[in-house]
Amino acid sequence: MRGWFAGAKNDYNDFIKALLLQDVDEMNEYMNRVALSAFSFFDAAGGESADAPERFYHGFVLGLLVDLQEEYEITSNRESGFGRYDVMLEPKDRNKDAFILEFKAFRKN
Numbered sequence: 001m002r003g004w005f006a007g008a009k010n011d012y013n014d015f016i017k018a019l020l021l022q023d024v025d026e027m028n029e030y031m032n033r034v035a036l037s038a039f040s041f042f043d044a045a046g047g048e049s050a051d052a053p054e055r056f057y058h059g060f061v062l063g064l065l066v067d068l069q070e071e072y073e074i075t076s077n078r079e080s081g082f083g084r085y086d087v088m089l090e091p092k093d094r095n096k097d098a099f100i101l102e103f104k105a106f107r108k109n
Helices: 014-020 024-038 052-068
Strands: 073-074 088-089 100-101
Touching: 014 100, 024 088, 052 073, 052 088
Parallel strands: none
Antiparallel strands: 073 088, 088 100
């Protein structure tokens, strides 16, 4: 499994490694592992605001991405086109990929 992340820096967390490899399934797996082992219902509960869970995870992912600030300009909740993106990572090296992240809450019935 170590060879799978060969292109990423060794000190990055598994979420960043998966992001840089554009592996959405592994990104989701990481988030699920962390959520089940560390978060309480009350951390991400909706309360009075329906978008509270999205905001909670938005902040959590921003914390995970801070390790990339030497290689990427990281911006959050900026207006773009006809709306706002959640997080954008613009590479300082224009030969690398850029990333735009959008968070959505999913409620299972």
